[in-house]
Amino acid sequence: MEQEKRPEEVKKTSARKWTESAKKVRGLVANMYLRAITEDKPVAWVMFTLCNELFVAMDVLPVYPENYAGLCATKRVGDPFIDRAEADGYSNVTCSYARIGLGYSALWRDTGEIPPFAPDGGMARPIMLVGSSLVCDTRYKWFQAFSRYLDVPYYAFDMPGPPAVTAHRPDVREQYMKYNLTQLHGLVSFMEERLGKKMDWDKLDEIVRRAEKSYRLWYDAYMMAGRAVPCPFPAEDSFRCFVPAFFMIGEQEALDFYQGLYDEIKYKVDNKIGSLPEERYRLLWGGGLPPWHTMGIFNYVEDRGALFVFQSVYLPLNPADIPDRITNPLERLVYSRYEMGIRRAEHDRKLGLFGACNFVGLGNPLLFVDEFKVDGVVMHWLRSCRGATIGQIYQKRLLAERSNLPVLFVESDMCDIRDYFEADWKMKFDAFLETLETRKRAGA
Amino acid sequence: MVKKGLEWAKSLYQDRAQRAKELRNHGKKVMGYICCYPPTELITASGMVPYRITGTLEPITEADAYLETLMCPYVRACLDLGVKGRYDFVDGIIWPHTCDNIQKTYDIWKHYVPHSYYHYLDVPHMSDPSSFEFFAKGLDVLKESLEEFSGVKITDERLTEAIGLHNQNRALLRELTYLRKPDPPLISGAEMTQVVLAAMSIPVEEANHMLRETIAEVKERKDGLKQGLRLLVYGSEIDDIAFIKLMEDCGANVVIDDLCIGTRHYWKDVSADGDPLVSLANRYLGDIMCPRTFRRSPGSRQQDLDNRFGYIRDFAQEFDVQGAILYIIRYCDTFEFDAPEVKDYLQEAGIPVLHLEDDYSLTSIGGFKTRIQAFLEMLE
Numbered sequence: 170m171e172q173e174k175r176p177e178e179v180k181k182t183s184a185r186k187w188t189e190s191a192k193k194v195r196g197l198v199a200n201m202y203l204r205a206i207t208e209d210k211p212v213a214w215v216m217f218t219l220c221n222e223l224f225v226a227m228d229v230l231p232v233y234p235e236n237y238a239g240l241c242a243t244k245r246v247g248d249p250f251i252d253r254a255e256a257d258g259y260s261n262v263t264c265s266y267a268r269i270g271l272g273y274s275a276l277w278r279d280t281g282e283i284p285p286f287a288p289d290g291g292m293a294r295p296i297m298l299v300g301s302s303l304v305c306d307t308r309y310k311w312f313q314a315f316s317r318y319l320d321v322p323y324y325a326f327d328m329p330g331p332p333a334v335t336a337h338r339p340d341v342r343e344q345y346m347k348y349n350l351t352q353l354h355g356l357v358s359f360m361e362e363r364l365g366k367k368m369d370w371d372k373l374d375e376i377v378r379r380a381e382k383s384y385r386l387w388y389d390a391y392m393m394a395g396r397a398v399p400c401p402f403p404a405e406d407s408f409r410c411f412v413p414a415f416f417m418i419g420e421q422e423a424l425d426f427y428q429g430l431y432d433e434i435k436y437k438v439d440n441k442i443g444s445l446p447e448e449r450y451r452l453l454w455g456g457g458l459p460p461w462h463t464m465g466i467f468n469y470v471e472d473r474g475a476l477f478v479f480q481s482v483y484l485p486l487n488p489a490d491i492p493d494r495i496t497n498p499l500e501r502l503v504y505s506r507y508e509m510g511i512r513r514a515e516h517d518r519k520l521g522l523f524g525a526c527n528f529v530g531l532g533n534p535l536l537f538v539d540e541f542k543v544d545g546v547v548m549h550w551l552r553s554c555r556g557a558t559i560g561q562i563y564q565k566r567l568l569a570e571r572s573n574l575p576v577l578f579v580e581s582d583m584c585d586i587r588d589y590f591e592a593d594w595k596m597k598f599d600a601f602l603e604t605l606e607t608r609k610r611a612g613a
Numbered sequence: 614m615v616k617k618g619l620e621w622a623k624s625l626y627q628d629r630a631q632r633a634k635e636l637r638n639h640g641k642k643v644m645g646y647i648c649c650y651p652p653t654e655l656i657t658a659s660g661m662v663p664y665r666i667t668g669t670l671e672p673i674t675e676a677d678a679y680l681e682t683l684m685c686p687y688v689r690a691c692l693d694l695g696v697k698g699r700y701d702f703v704d705g706i707i708w709p710h711t712c713d714n715i716q717k718t719y720d721i722w723k724h725y726v727p728h729s730y731y732h733y734l735d736v737p738h739m740s741d742p743s744s745f746e747f748f749a750k751g752l753d754v755l756k757e758s759l760e761e762f763s764g765v766k767i768t769d770e771r772l773t774e775a776i777g778l779h780n781q782n783r784a785l786l787r788e789l790t791y792l793r794k795p796d797p798p799l800i801s802g803a804e805m806t807q808v809v810l811a812a813m814s815i816p817v818e819e820a821n822h823m824l825r826e827t828i829a830e831v832k833e834r835k836d837g838l839k840q841g842l843r844l845l846v847y848g849s850e851i852d853d854i855a856f857i858k859l860m861e862d863c864g865a866n867v868v869i870d871d872l873c874i875g876t877r878h879y880w881k882d883v884s885a886d887g888d889p890l891v892s893l894a895n896r897y898l899g900d901i902m903c904p905r906t907f908r909r910s911p912g913s914r915q916q917d918l919d920n921r922f923g924y925i926r927d928f929a930q931e932f933d934v935q936g937a938i939l940y941i942i943r944y945c946d947t948f949e950f951d952a953p954e955v956k957d958y959l960q961e962a963g964i965p966v967l968h969l970e971d972d973y974s975l976t977s978i979g980g981f982k983t984r985i986q987a988f989l990e991m992l993e
Contacts, residue, residue: 258953260970262683262944302738302907306713309738309907310950316914317954325907327739327747329710334733335754344750351743517720552683555946559684559717563724566679580683 182245184405184464185471187444188437190430191406197413197422198240198289205230205293211364214295214315216308219328219486219506220353222380222419222498226373227360232292233416234311238269242461242584244288250276251585257317265553265584267311274318297363298323299356305556324359326352330510333517342507349503357499374498376419381488381505386427387414388485390434395479395541399443402434404454404477405467411483449474450544450605453537455481455576456561457549458583466594473602479541482557487512535567538574545605550580552588575608577601618826619804625811625823626854632815633664634702642763645703645728647691648711649873649901650736652893654883655756656707657817658775659763664703665813666691667852667874670974679721685714685944686973687850692718695726705730705762707755712905712947730762738907740899749894756890772889778817783879785824786812790876792831793868794932797838800831802846802867803854809874810852838866842992845929845964846870847955848940849903849948855975856940863985869932871925877901904947921951922958929964936992938985939968965992 186192205212213224215231224231241247247265250272255261257275259268273292276284283291298321300312309325316323328349335341357368387410394402402410410430413423436442452470454477460466467477489508491501538546546568548561565576579597581589616624625632633643644661646653653663668690676693694700705728710716723731735751737744756767765771789808792799800808808827812820842865846857852874857867870876881900884892898906902924910917929937937959941952949970956966967988971977 258956258968260941260943260949260952263946263949267950306738306905306946307950310904310947313907314950314954316910316917317957320914323910325739327737327744329735329737329747332733332735340750341754344747348737348743348747352739352741355741355743550681550683555684555713555717555944558681559714560721562679562681563721 182463182465183243184467186406186409188402188406188410188430188433190426190433191409193426193429194409194412197417197426198236201416202232202237202289202292205232206290211297212293212295213297213299213360214292214312214321215298216300216303216312217415218299218301218303218308218326220356220502221416222373222376222502223353223356223360223368225419226369226376227364227366229297229360229364230293231416232295234270234273234292235266236412236416237273237292238266238584239461240288241269241273242586243464245462245586246286246288247462247584248586249284249286251587259314261585262553264305264307264311265582267307267314268553269584270311271314271318274315278318295319295321297321297360299359300325301328302326303328305554307554307556322359322363324356326356328352328506331507331514333514336511336514342511345510346503346507349506350499353499353503370498374496374501377498377501379421379424380419381491381501383414383418383424383427384486384505385488386424386431387411388488390427390431391479391485393431393438394434395537397434397438397443398451398542399441399445399448400451400476400478401437401442401444403444403467403471404452404480405459405464407480408459408464408483411485414485415483445471445474445476447474448476448478450476450602450609451542452477453479453481453541453543453546455537455546455548456564457551457557458482458554459549460581460589461583462586463589463591466591466598469595470598470602473598475602475605477547478543479537481537535564535571538568538572543574544609545601546574546576547601548576548578550578552580552582553585554583575601575604618823618830619808621823622804622808622811622827625814626807629667629810629814630664630699630702632819633662636662636816637702637704642704643702644730644759645700645706646709647706648709648715649878649903650709650711650897651707651734651755652752652883652897653817654772654775654779654889654893655752655759655767657778658765658767658771659759660765661704661759661763662816663813665810666695666700666703666706667810668850668973669694670853670855672974679725680718683944684717685712685942687852687942687945688714688718690973692722692726695722700726700728703728705732707732707734709734709736711736711903712945714944714946730758732758736898738905740906740908745891745894745898748898749888749890752890752893769889773885775817776883776885776889776892778821780882780885781821782812782817782824783882785821785828786879789824789828789831790869792828793866795837796843796933797840798843798866798868799834799837801838801861802844802857802870803861805867805870806851806854806857806874809878813874813878839864841866842936842989843868843932843934845925845932845934845937846872846875846940847925847937849873849942849945850973851875851940853975855978856981859978859982860938860985863982863989865936865985865989868934869928871902871928873903876928877903904951918954918958922955925955926959926962926964929959929962934964936965936967936988938988939966941968941970942973943970 250269253272254268417423656663883896
């Protein structure tokens with residue numbers, strides 16, 4: 170309740186929005202939670218799994234606790250949840266999204282009520298939990314831990330990405346595609362059993378194709394913006410605008426959103442409308458999730474003439490041309506995910522990287538530094554997120570092998586503000602910008 | 614003088630690479646692997662020596678230039694040794710996707726630690742029929758790759774023979790473990806860790822010989838350990854005796870463990886029947902009880918907990934323990950998520966628990982000593 174007394178302070182944590190599209194996202198998010206509470210439809214708590222389409226097709230309202238944790242962080246109301254999870258034994262280095270979600274569930278179980286300080290009315294009660302191993306271990310472990318507090322059936326599934334070295338082999342391709350497809354069929358069966366109804370495959374097909382259009386618009390809009398000088402769509406806006414793609418994909422609302430985003434960016438690019446009067450320094454947010462608790466830090470950098478013209482963290486799915494022979498919607502879905510994985514893997518392989526991308530290409534920052542004309546790269550070490558932190562030093566070394574771009578590491582956490590030291594960040598940014606200025610003057 | 618039994622194990626523990634280097638000088642290839650999941654049977658069947666990659670408690674001095682400090686310190690310690698050239702005698706490496714920390718270090722290892730061979734093994738996190746099929750296919754790709762590197766065709770006969778040897782190895786380790794059941798136990802926890810690590814450092818046939826000698830020696834012991842509170846240790850990569858010795862120096866006996874350098878490595882055999890690759894997939898994915906593998910709930914919450922942790926309770930009961938210590942390596946997410954539930958589960962089974970979180974280097978050993986002493990006093 171304390172947070173309600175300090176709206177001004179809360180307001181200052183967010184970044185300014187440069188596009189009309191970014192301004193719409195908050196409303197979409199609020200509506201997502203409101204619908205789940207007010208509409209008479211089954212609710213599922215879901216980790217981001219690249220298959221929101223299935224929930225839309227089954228008329229289930231998905232609620233994403235990781236998004237909700239981010240919301241709590243931006244509103245700075247995450248602490249009581251984090252405290253509770255830690256009191257229940259969860260280490261302060263476990264994912265802060267998870268600690269917020271677990272603490273929320275614990276407090277809810279204790280009182281039988283949604284915690285009163287929960288933003289947007291809270292997360293509605295689910296009838297099922299769905300997690301996956303996509304991207305990181307927390308995605309299935311956290312939801313398994315929910316069973317401590319919620320007596321709700323849980324389905325977890327794998328969606329492994331192809332390893333760079335063997336991704337091109339037909340037998341490996343078949344191995345991965347077959348497994349991913351079987352795992353998704355398992356999810357469909359689980360949902361059918363929970364809901365007491367069968368999947369409408371025609372409806373799913375329509376939704377998957379709608380999602381494909383949305384993904385393409387999302388991808389085209391982001392790439393167009395990154396290449397543009399001046400940049401009309403800085404990273405803090407794209408950190409907002411991935412939300413419909415991650416959590417609402419398949420819905421008409423998401424398609425409309427990305428059509429609007431594409432149109433808006435195209436208009437600005439065509440008319441050379443940027444964000445800052447002068448882009449003295451173009452920066453890449455090259456790794457680590459943003460500090461949701463203090464997005465206003467982006468304004469601090471902008472006020473000093475620097476703009477994050479791109480972020481390589483929440484990357485759009487590289488849209489695949491799905492062959493016409495693939496008509497089954499689930500197969501289309503798996504095909505596009507594999508293609509996305511294989512493209513990142515192939516890219517990594519060309520860079521001399523070898524491993525399993527698991528959909529997180531180590532070469533991501535390297536993809537963009539030349540094409541997007543950046544002067545420097547910033548990466549964020551997250552105390553509670555291995556998935557987005559491990560490999561950043563390696564990426565810096567790879568960048569150094571290929572260019573002399575300066576890289577700045579900052580350290581805190583995506584949600585746990587106790588790990589954030591504003592003065593330290595500002596001091597680091599000041600010094601970094603001074604370095605960039607010196608290089609600019611030296612003609613680097 | 615040729616060392617035997619426990620002395621041999623101790624000597625290998627103190628200089629793990631000695632025999633592998635010697636064999637390499639005689640033309641054998643040494644294949645490194647990290648974590649419990651790469652099937653060592655495939656390495657043995659290819660005529661190479663399986664060698665478990667571990668870390669060390671010595672300060673990390675080089676890995677900071679390659680890996681973030683906000684991640685598993687055990688993996689960092691392994692890479693530290695790698696970039697210092699301490700694994701230069703290893704011809705190749707098999708790197709499994711067991712957790713984020715290990716998976717994401719593969720590229721870095723490959724870039725900065727020179728070997729002639731690298732193989733990434735994807736291990737599913739789920740344990741559905743399709744997961745086993747996926748994993749078996751991955752093992753088939755690994756087999757093919759090992760054949761190419763070693764120049765040895767891994768026939769079913771060779772693989773079946775290797776499975777037999779490794780099953781013997783596991784059976785011998787279990788036999789030695791059962792010598793911890795008497796009160797006082799015939800072998801200490803620290804000695805057991807030495808033996809397990811030693812057995813991971815030499816060819817399986819030699820390890821089996823060492824284990825037979827050790828078992829015979831331990832059975833004959835007259836100057837056994839002192840009686841003390843009997844403890845179970847739960848955790849992951851304890852590859853140094855310091856922590857276990859600390860508990861034993863405090864007057865307890867560590868009589869059973871659930872550790873990667875411990876029972877998790879040897880408690881379950883590979884079936885000798887059927888397609889050997891399928892048997893390997895079943896054993897390595899299905900029977901290694903690591904929280905990185907998701908096991909579907911068979912029903913109620915209690916059934917789920919029994920399915921995930923019942924074996925730890927069974928260990929505790931079978932080895933008549935009076936308390937359990939959870940040693941969780943910081944940033945090891947899969948263990949960090951399970952630890953609170955393991956603690957609840959064991960406590961509900963009447964087993965007192967001390968939950969410790971550490972950075973693997975044991976720099977906080979002084980503080981741990983106080984906490985362990987207090988825990989033991991509480992158990993008295």
